[in-house]
Every structure is written in C-alpha cells, then in structure tokens.
Amino acid sequence: MRYLILALPLALxxxxxxxxxxxxxxxxxxxxxxxxxxxxxxxxxxxxxxQVVTPARVNTGGVNGDLRVVCNKAGYRTSEFLFRPSPYxxxxxxxxxxxxxxxxxxxxxxxFSLPLGGGSVGSYPSQIAxxxxxx
Numbered sequence: 001m002r003y004l005i006l007a008l009p010l011a012l013x014x015x016x017x018x019x020x021x022x023x024x025x026x027x028x029x030x031x032x033x034x035x036x037x038x039x040x041x042x043x044x045x046x047x048x049x050x051q052v053v054t055p056a057r058v059n060t061g062g063v064n065g066d067l068r069v070v071c072n073k074a075g076y077r078t079s080e081f082l083f084r085p086s087p088y089x090x091x092x093x094x095x096x097x098x099x100x101x102x103x104x105x106x107x108x109x110x111x112f113s114l115p116l117g118g119g120s121v122g123s124y125p126s127q128i129a130x131x132x133x134x135x
Contacts, residue, residue: 026127029054029071029079036132039073060124067124076132085122 029039039054046065050058060067069081 023124023126024057024059025067025124027052027054027056027058027069028127028129029073029132030129031076031132031134036073036076039071039076039130039132041069041071041130044068054130063122063124069128069130071130071132073132076134079130079132081128081130083124083128085124 025043027041027043029036029041035055037054041052041054041056043050043052043058043060045060045063045067047061050060052058054071063085065085067083067085071079071081
C-alpha cells in the first residue's frame, strides 16, 4: 500500500506534464494528384481566421469548433474543406493505474483512467490537402 501512495503522485505529475499543446496544421493544395503552390486560403474556426498562401502552416490555438479551409487560385474553382471534430475525447491513449491485493492477502482491484490529451474534445488533422479543380 505504501508503494501505491508513493507512485500515485508521480503518476499524476507525469500526466500534468503531458500536454497535447497547440499543434500546427499544414495546409496544402493539389490538382490532379500534383502539388499546387500559391493558392490563397482562409483557415477558420471558432477562435478566428487566418489568411495563408499554400503551402503553409497555421496554428489555430487548439480545437474550437469546425475547421474550415477555403482556397482560391486563378484558373481554378474555389475549393472548400470542412472538418468537424468528433464530440468524443481526442486522445485514444489513456494512462491506467490499478491497485490490488497480493502477498497472501485477499484484495480487489480498482482502476481509473486519466486522459493524456488534456481533456479536449476532438482534434484537427495535422495535414490538410485541398483539391483544386481547373476551370
């Protein structure tokens, strides 16, 4: 039991230091399976909007609603990408800590799970490729 008491603060401290943080999203445009550079795109979510020229990286400040990317380039149709994050926790990885009896003692076990993703809902993809169709 005393080992569990010593291990629990270490496990909780490890979880506190594992921060999903803000991830950059790479925005690319393609046409007919070829990379297309120089498209003007507006990336937006509930936190704001950002104007970029592809290829680009944008930091949205984390998940805040639907992620929308609208791209334009001369000679191509306007293209839009809409991503709706899952309403479930984004982190499929959780830390499980269990306790139990042993050493000839009768005991049960108790387990709990601590999400490592900061408890955020859903996540955005790290890379988005917007397909542009020629006029």
